[in-house]
Amino acid sequence: MTAELVRGQNHPLSQSRLEVRISAGTPVAAAAALSDENGRIHGTEWVAHPGAPVQPGLEVSRQAAADHRLAVDLDAMTDAVHRVSVLLALPAANGGAGPARFGVVAAPFVAVTGLDGTEVASYTITGLEAETAVVALELYRRQGAWKVRAVGQGYAGGLAELFADQGLPEAVQLAGGIDEAVARGLARSVQAPPPRPADGDRSRQAAAPAVGPDQGAAPQVNTPDPAPSYGGQPVGGQGEGGPQPAYGSADPHAGTGGGPVNYSHPRRQTSAPPPPPPAAPPAQPGQQARPVAGDATGWSMEERLYNQVWGMFEDLARTTAAYRSAVDFAESRMDKELEQALSDPRSRIGGQGDAAREAARNRYAQLVDQARASLDRDVAQLVAEAEVVEPALPPAFARWDNPCWHAYRVPMEIPMALRLGDLRLPEAESIRIPMLLRLPLERGLWMDSGRTDALGGSFTDSHDMRRLAMETAVAHAARLLAVYPAGEFTVHVIDPAGSGAQALAPLTQTGVLAAPPAQGAAGVTEVLARLTQRVDLVQMALRGGAPDALPPGFDTSQQLLIVNDFPHGFDDRAVNQLRYLVDEGPSVGVHLMMVADREESAGYGPLLDPLWRSLLRLTAVPDDHLADPWVGHAWTYEPPVVPPDSQVLRQVLTQVAQARRTWNR
Numbered sequence: 001m002t003a004e005l006v007r008g009q010n011h012p013l014s015q016s017r018l019e020v021r022i023s024a025g026t027p028v029a030a031a032a033a034l035s036d037e038n039g040r041i042h043g044t045e046w047v048a049h050p051g052a053p054v055q056p057g058l059e060v061s062r063q064a065a066a067d068h069r070l071a072v073d074l075d076a077m078t079d080a081v082h083r084v085s086v087l088l089a090l091p092a093a094n095g096g097a098g099p100a101r102f103g104v105v106a107a108p109f110v111a112v113t114g115l116d117g118t119e120v121a122s123y124t125i126t127g128l129e130a131e132t133a134v135v136a137l138e139l140y141r142r143q144g145a146w147k148v149r150a151v152g153q154g155y156a157g158g159l160a161e162l163f164a165d166q167g168l169p170e171a172v173q174l175a176g177g178i179d180e181a182v183a184r185g186l187a188r189s190v191q192a193p194p195p196r197p198a199d200g201d202r203s204r205q206a207a208a209p210a211v212g213p214d215q216g217a218a219p220q221v222n223t224p225d226p227a228p229s230y231g232g233q234p235v236g237g238q239g240e241g242g243p244q245p246a247y248g249s250a251d252p253h254a255g256t257g258g259g260p261v262n263y264s265h266p267r268r269q270t271s272a273p274p275p276p277p278p279a280a281p282p283a284q285p286g287q288q289a290r291p292v293a294g295d296a297t298g299w300s301m302e303e304r305l306y307n308q309v310w311g312m313f314e315d316l317a318r319t320t321a322a323y324r325s326a327v328d329f330a331e332s333r334m335d336k337e338l339e340q341a342l343s344d345p346r347s348r349i350g351g352q353g354d355a356a357r358e359a360a361r362n363r364y365a366q367l368v369d370q371a372r373a374s375l376d377r378d379v380a381q382l383v384a385e386a387e388v389v390e391p392a393l394p395p396a397f398a399r400w401d402n403p404c405w406h407a408y409r410v411p412m413e414i415p416m417a418l419r420l421g422d423l424r425l426p427e428a429e430s431i432r433i434p435m436l437l438r439l440p441l442e443r444g445l446w447m448d449s450g451r452t453d454a455l456g457g458s459f460t461d462s463h464d465m466r467r468l469a470m471e472t473a474v475a476h477a478a479r480l481l482a483v484y485p486a487g488e489f490t491v492h493v494i495d496p497a498g499s500g501a502q503a504l505a506p507l508t509q510t511g512v513l514a515a516p517p518a519q520g521a522a523g524v525t526e527v528l529a530r531l532t533q534r535v536d537l538v539q540m541a542l543r544g545g546a547p548d549a550l551p552p553g554f555d556t557s558q559q560l561l562i563v564n565d566f567p568h569g570f571d572d573r574a575v576n577q578l579r580y581l582v583d584e585g586p587s588v589g590v591h592l593m594m595v596a597d598r599e600e601s602a603g604y605g606p607l608l609d610p611l612w613r614s615l616l617r618l619t620a621v622p623d624d625h626l627a628d629p630w631v632g633h634a635w636t637y638e639p640p641v642v643p644p645d646s647q648v649l650r651q652v653l654t655q656v657a658q659a660r661r662t663w664n665r
Contacts, residue, residue, distance in 0.1 A: 002111075002119040005137075005150035011121040013074070013139065013146045018120070019113045020070040020086050022136070025106030026099055027064040029089045029182045031159075032072075033166065034058070037082040040167040044174050046081075047163075051181030054610040058084070064091045064182050072139065074146050083140045085151070085166075086110065088125075089133040089159050092179045102128035102154065110136045112148050117632075123150040132158045180543075184587055291385035293392035302394055306416050306436060309389065309397070312382055313423070313433045314630075319378040320425050321631040326371035334364040379428045386431060393419075396483040397434060400475070400642045400649070408482065408652050410659040414439055415483050420476065420618065422638040423626065435626075435637065437616075439483070440558060444582055444592035446615035447473045448623075450599055462597075466565070468620035470503035472639045473562055473595050475649065476618075479640070480560060481512055482652050486659035490555060493517035493562045494527055496569025500595070510653040512660070524569050528577040531561060531590055535581065538588040559590045566596035567604065575604060582614045 003011040022030055031049040035041050048055040050062050057076030061068050072084065088108055091098055099105050102125075111122040123137055131154025138149050155161040159178055163171035296307035341356035391402070396415035398404050399422075418439055422432040449469035451462065477491050493504060495517040507513050518527045537554070541547045550556075561581065570578070581592050594615060601608055617625060624636040642649050 003121040005121055005123040005148075007123075007127075007150050007152045010147045010149040013112070013120060013148055015114050015120070016074040016146070017115055018072045018074070018139075019115065019117075020068075020072060020137075021111045021113055022068040022070070022086075022088065022108065023110075024066050024088070024108040027066050027091060028068075028108065029064045029091055029178060030060050030068040030070060031087040031089070031178065032058050032060055032070060033085045033087060033163075034077070034081045035083045035085065035166060036080055039083060041163065042080075044168070044170050044177075047168075047174060049174075049178045049181065051177050054613070057081075059613070062181070063184075074139065081141075083138050085138045086136045087133065087159070087162065088136050089162075089178070091182045092132075092158065100132070101156075102131045102134065108134075108136065112137070112139075121148050121150075123152070125152045127152070128154050130156045132156060133162045135162065291381070291388050293388045302397075302416055305389065305393060305397060308385075309393075309434050309436060312385060312389070313628075315378065316382055316425065316428060316431060316433060317628060317631055317633055319375055320427050320633060323371050323375040323427060327368055330364045330367035330371070333367070334360045337363070375427060379431055382428075382431050386433075390434075393434070396479075397436060400640060400646070405648050405652060408655060410486050410655055411483060412485055414485065414488070418479060418483060419640065420445075421640050423635045424638065425633060425635060426624075432638065440586075440589065441591045442586055444586065444594065444615045445473075445476065446612065446617045447476075447593065447595045448598070448617055448619050449595055450597035465620065466499070466595075466597075467503060469595050470500045470564055472618070472620045473564075473593055474503055474506055475640055475642055477560060477562060477593065478506060478512075478649055478653055481656050484558065486656070486663040488557045489560065490514045490557045491560045491562065492527055492531070493564070494524055494569075495519055495564045496521070496524055497565055500564040506649050506653055510650060511657045512653050521569055521571070524574055527561070528574055528581075531559065531585070532577050532580055534559070535584050535588055535590050539584065542588070557589075559585075560593060561591070562593045562595065564595045566594055567601045575608070579608075579611050582611055 003009075005011060020032075022028070029050060031047060032055075033041050033048075034046040034055065041047065045052075045055070048058040048060045050060070050064070053060050053062050056078065057073040059071040061070070070086065074084075077084070090100070090102065102108070107128070108125045109122065110125065112120045114120060125134060125136055128134060134154040135151045137151050139146055140149060155165065159175035160172045163174055168174065294301050294304040294308060296304045296311055298304035298307050337360040338357060341353060341360065390399070393402065393404070394415065395402070395404050395408055396417065397419050399419070416438065417436040419434050420437050421435045423435050424432050447469045449462075449466045451465060481489055481491060491507065491512065492514050493500075493507070495501070495504065496519055498517075498519050500517070501508075504517060508516065518524060534555075537550060541550055563578070566578075567575070578592065578594075581590055585591060592615070598612055618639065619625065619637060620639055622636050622638045624634045626635045626637050627633065628635060
């Protein structure tokens, strides 16, 4: 039973692995501070915040959002930690668009839950006025046991005053760093799509894409991206497809400080509305409407298809959740009826008990059959929709066997998203949903070359798994090269032992790599040093407000580093550089694709755990490791497969190489 706390009240915790769920009416930055028995924070490394989201036993969100999920592992806390304080703050670097104090927004709600979502304790933070930062609650150690206490202590001076009150000498610097990290997150965020309309409305709205098991799904806000353009795209993010509202050259409320005042309404769009989606032909009485490709809303056919694909994902997730819920209800009802029948001693003897048990089983079968019929009907409609949507997908969304690749031409613009494979559920084996990931990439990729039981143990040879993982990584890299305009995407490869030479042949033989694959310890050191220097230069240019001050001839394209056979050939310095690229690279256009077996890297200890959690795990064989944030389904991921003996991959890469040579002239 959930304990609804009031300020100052505490409640015991019986679990060590918990989630702290935060719901606010406006985007807030979430952080967590570790302190000793006296409530003192010993240093900035004792605070998990958007700029450093992972600390021992803690993981917070990387950006401001109206909903957060903080992961807490109390067993991973050191003996010096006696208190974990959950902190909330209004973003200071929000361009003046957000609220200035908590008193003008809805009261934040904080809940401590188990990993299964069961609430342990909750607290609604009321009575806030001028505060801009607040200690929501704290988890504290008392006599060897952990408890949660509702705090609700607010600070009008923001995070700087909050940290100073807890004895942190670097309070001002840490608060400034958090504001800067939140500003970067706001700059690269995209608008959270609206919810799915009623089933009768065929004009689907945009649906958020699926995420990995460790990937939070906090709603995001859409703000104008102030980051300069590198390689034709803003560093770290891309807005939603379609025109955005036209804002004036100066804030109409800011006087005459930045140019002529624009008195137009800030939310009035001057561009034309999107064209209506294709209409389905009228359906016969008693029959469902025939599906049409691109019948979702959007400013372009690409955006409509994108929204339609994720509408199909939502439909399959919901109908499967309804089926599973119905089966669970039928099982619980049968158990209850059997218990009632057996509770009477007279029914245990003779045919009366047998009849009661048979009746309960028949009702269970009837309920399950009804639920299965409803699921089959919905899946059949989705299969029919997939049959018309799949052939209409553009190359960035299409499978490798789609005929659109035979008419491929190097694009002039970056697409909205990229297809990384397919998703399916065990209850609906006949339908595959394309897994689309928004571009530019916001996190790196990890191709798992370890063993898996997904195919019944048919792949037991570790050599075969490494080969398949590298071939899949090459297919992903080829698709990324194919969907970017010429000269706007560069691929580097680290292959210390040269074991991936055969799988890398399509990239090396067509000449699309920036340089031959780096081998040996010297090659690893040179590539990592060059990319980390690039990240440092771009970050300094952005922070200094001088993006044009980059060195002449600086490569402004998006960068992808493929690392094969990790940790072979990597020393401690190289490992730290990899972690730096994973944390800081995506915001400035440097992305990482690791091809590795996590068990083989266990020799580095738990230091690499944050690295694996920061990457989106993909597999070379089907595996049910992806979970969606809506209903918690474990989706089976199927990697993209190039048809056997097909030359489509080399043909596409050859065109990319030719376009790059023409562009460099």
